[in-house]
Amino acid sequence: MxxxxxxxxxxxxxxxxxxxxxxxxxxxxxxxxxxxxxxxxxxxxxxxxxxxxxxxxxxxxxxxxxxxxxxxxxxxxxxxxxxxxxxxxxxxxxxxxxxxxxFRMDPEVPLVIPEVNEQALYRHHGIIANPNCSTIQMVVALAPIRQQFGLVQVIVSTYQAASGAGQSALNELRTEAAAHLEGEEMAAAILPTKGDQKHYPLAFNLLPQIDVFEDDGYTHEEWKMIHETKKIMLDDMNAGEIKVTATCVRVPIAVGHGESVYFEVADRSTTAADIQAVLTQAPGVVLEDDPANQVYPQPLTAEGKRETFVGRVRPDFENPGAFNMWVVSDNLLKGAxxxxxxxxxxxxxxxxxxxxxxxx
Amino acid sequence: MxxxxxxxxxxxxxxxxxxxxxxxxxxxxxxxxxxxxxxxxxxxxxxxxxxxxxxxxxxxxxxxxxxxxxxxxxxxxxxxxxxxxxxxxxxxxxxxxxxxxxFRMDPEVPLVIPEVNEQALYRHHGIIANPNCSTIQMVVALAPIRQQFGLVQVIVSTYQAASGAGQSALNELRTEAAAHLEGEEMAAAILPTKGDQKHYPLAFNLLPQIDVFEDDGYTHEEWKMIHETKKIMLDDMNAGEIKVTATCVRVPIAVGHGESVYFEVADRSTTAADIQAVLTQAPGVVLEDDPANQVYPQPLTAEGKRETFVGRVRPDFENPGAFNMWVVSDNLLKGAxxxxxxxxxxxxxxxxxxxxxxxx
Missing domain, CATH: 3.40.50.720 (NAD(P)-binding Rossmann-like Domain)
Structure with a gap:
């Protein structure tokens, strides 16, 4: 050995x-x-x-x-x-x-994002689970916010790249896009998910299905974002209740997931500047948030990078302590x-x- | 005459x-x-x-x-x-x-979606404003829900097609996509918005900027969704307060906006089946909501149609009275x-x- x-x-x-x-x-x-x-x-x-x-x-x-x-x-x-x-x-x-x-939801298996809950590694029995791609980048951004201000609720809508469904899905997107630009029919055989009955084109389209549907109407991808987020964040010492809901959508891009994240912190006096200050210091996070100069995260600029990029941080002016932000990361790198x-x-x-x- | x-x-x-x-x-x-x-x-x-x-x-x-x-x-x-x-x-x-x-926010000018506030037409002084595309399809779906159950809060994330920025933006997307598939550089001159300084490729990318930025960090498109929604819905006889916040994102598709809409109704005993029943009867709405058969709204299937398509209706299980849904319509038709x-x-x-x- x-x-x-x-x-x-x-x-x-x-x-x-x-x-x-x-x-x-x-x-x-x-x-x-x-x-x-x-x-x-x-x-x-x-x-x-x-x-x-x-x-x-x-x-x-x-x-x-x-x-x-x-x-x-x-x-x-x-x-x-x-x-x-x-x-x-x-x-x-x-x-x-x-x-x-x-093994992600196995209580014996640590589900780990090193920036967030590295200490869970000490409890491993041989297997450590890597969280779902869309979960990782969201939690990298939310965990330091939670640490500082508490976290009450998360409502996320995702914009997920084809490569999250594997190389064959990525190839399918490119083939479809080329066909569509030539005015030809698009033939879909893989997306939205190999494991389901029907297949739809993704090129020039949006598919509000990632993975199969659960009986409750959520997709398994949405289920993962909800339950993995709780497992990872409640693993730490500040255990408490966090409400999470998710809508996961496949979009016709190759690499890099986008996420529109709405969240409410416990400390209702928190300002957007407070959130930005925490994100500036957060491990694995790059704050790209300068609207006056049109600086915000984009999948094309995040591709090939290890960090999670956060921008468009702004308050919900009608709901003190609630904020919108936009999170992008390379789903094949930090996401996997x-x-x-x-x-x-x-x-x-x-x-x-x-x-x-x-x-x- | x-x-x-x-x-x-x-x-x-x-x-x-x-x-x-x-x-x-x-x-x-x-x-x-x-x-x-x-x-x-x-x-x-x-x-x-x-x-x-x-x-x-x-x-x-x-x-x-x-x-x-x-x-x-x-x-x-x-x-x-x-x-x-x-x-x-x-x-x-x-x-x-x-x-x-x-003229949309001019108090003398009716802002009208016929299914929602046709009666406002009687107050016109010569000009009637058509709402913003992303506002229309959301309000067509939300207004009948509000009528039945009351509406407390709306949190929307949009997935907006290039054609919303005009024919030239649509042409730019197609040119960029063809270049990218050939492994060439993409040249952007129009998107995210003609009126701003910098331009970024949309093909195989996501741009979290539609229209210019306001001083408060929201884009003007987001501002429109927030304020037009209130003007249209509070126009009717059930006036009351509705909180609205929005994140608007341009996605690389040609026609048809998608919207992930999270909303809370006043009647907390409302079920997803109640919401679906209202939407089935709602004017201008087609309910496409059968997860077991992978039936949900898609831009490619909504293109060329006048209706607003709604699916993925499901409760936020941790927040009684709150729901997620997915709304798609042809932004050039019902949206304009x-x-x-x-x-x-x-x-x-x-x-x-x-x-x-x-x-x-």
Whole structure:
């Protein structure tokens, strides 16, 4: 098993996907000492060659035995793959950072945004869950506000990029857009979500469905934003009640989610300048908020960056303590690959790359 | 001057724009008896030929004298043109339906959505204002809800199409999208708004700025949604206080605005089924709300239709009496040309195509 002096054996599960590809890049640029990298994917991708720090790495088919000698797994191969393989990886002694929704609401599994609840890592039993992309960027912005002024209610409407549904959805958007510009019919086979019956074009359109519908009329994406937000923020020492509701909409952009976030703080004397001052100091946040010079977050300018960008902070003049703001981040980086690698960095720094022995 | 037996002389001011073109089509398909049509535009467009009911019509340059003998003006040539020419048209005895923001907040000018406050037409002094596109579709959906259950607060986030900024903005989006798909740089010269200093690409991007910024950090579009909504809804007999706040975002689609609307009704025992039942009966509204069959409003399916489409109606489970819904309408039709022609139809039906003599 690796240690700090020689580095860790790291496996990336789902190494050919939109997120997996970026996990490789983010890991290369991270402080995690990598002694050996293993790139794992489905049998279909096995044999392909990718680069890691200038070296060729042959992609292997992911099986339970793939985790022999592995210290750390970064996983983004889909919920069913995670459910099947990560418990095997833990049995082999590996610590897993999982980007799927498979384990997020498991009370035994920490759901972590390092800027917000790093301390939850100390409670891991081998698996740490990476929150949903749209949840992460919202909570990065809201947590420091909550810390300072208390947080009573959150009402969010999202503007989510096609890449959140994977590389194939992103390809579909581009193909549709090209067809539409040529005056041709658009053929949809993936969006709004692979797992549902009907498919609609996203190019030059808006789809108010992300993931499947729950029985209560909310989509599973909306459910995630509501429940993951509570799990992450109520994890800290200032536990209390936060009301959260969400409307999630897929928009025809490639990368970078936008979010219109309305929130009410407990301290009703709080001003927009107070909120801005907190965001200026907040870890992982860049305040882009200068209306006079038309400065505000945009997906095209956030793409490729690790930070969460916040702007358009302004009070609801009829509701003291309530504010609107606009939040943008690269959904494939802070929303997925970077948050996972950032967790790995913290695990290394806190000497937590080891599976605790369960007491029986 | 025309009358019902022979029809009216109707002028369309701004006949070559995205809205003006649709005003011609909507007028052709309306119940307004048209004895003669005059198509007016800037000197640049004068001499061009358009069709009305199969007849060629030569576009004339708009001047104060253009309104000689005109009974009814439909105007969509920009606020400054309206401010300059509509008072002249009224002097010539014409009744004007103005699609610009020039007169909307003038207390003497009715701001009308026929389904909501048709009775305000009886107070006109020659000019009737057509509300802002994003306001109209929201209020068409909210007014019947308010009528039944009372309305306390509205929090809206918009997803607005490029055509709301005119034909040139729509052309810019298409040019940018084609360039981006070819891997070329995108050149922006119009959006987010012609009247501001900086321009950003909209294709594959989101712009949280529509119109210019006010000093308080809200954009003028957001200001319109807040204040026009109150003017229209408090016009009726159930006057009371409604809190409204808005975040307006331009999205890379051609036609059809989307709106994520969160609202609180006064009657806290109201259910989502109650809201849906009201919307099913509401004039101008089509309820598209069947999550189990993935039925919800989309811009591509709303394009070319006069109705406002509402779906995704669901309660905020933590806030009794509060709901989320998703509203889509063709911003060039109900949001502009159709609402204006619909006002013209009602003026004709109510015998209001005459300028009242002012008492001095």
């Amino acid at each position: 690796g240690n700090m002096s020689e580095g860790y054996v790291v496996a990336i599960l789902g190494a050919t996907g939109a997120v997996g590809t970026r996990m490789i890049e983010q890991l290369e640029a991270s402080t995690v000492p990598v002694a050996e990298i293993k790139l794992l994917a489905s049998s279909r991708s096995a044999g392909q060659v990718k680069q890691f720090k200038g070296q060729d790495v042959v992609i292997e088919e992911a099986t339970p035995d793939s985790f022999n000698g592995v210290d750390l797994v970064l996983s983004s191969a889909g919920g069913s793959v995670s459910k099947q393989l990560l418990p095997e990886a833990v049995k082999h002694g590996a610590v897993c950072v999982d980007n799927t929704s498979a 690959a970077w948050n996972a690698v950032q967790i790995a960095e913290r695990l290394v720094a806190d000497d937590l790359v080891r599976v605790p022995v369960e007491q029986s | 025309g009358n019902m037996s022979e029809g009216y002389v109707v002028a369309i001011l701004g006949a070559t724009g995205a809205v003006g073109t649709r005003m011609i089509e909507q007028l052709e398909a309306s119940t307004v008896p048209v004895a003669e049509i005059k198509l007016l535009a800037s000197s640049r467009s004068a001499g061009q030929v358009k069709q009305f009911k199969g007849q060629d019509v030569v576009i004339e340059e708009a001047t104060p004298d253009s309104f000689n003998g005109v009974d009814l003006v439909l105007s969509s040539a920009g606020g400054s043109v309206s401010k300059q020419l509509l008072p002249e048209a009224v002097k010539h005895g014409a009744v004007c339906v103005d699609n610009t923001s020039a 040309a159709w609402n204006a022609v619909q006002i013209a139809e009602r003026l004709v039906a109510d015998d209001l195509v005459r300028v009242p003599v002012e008492q001095s």
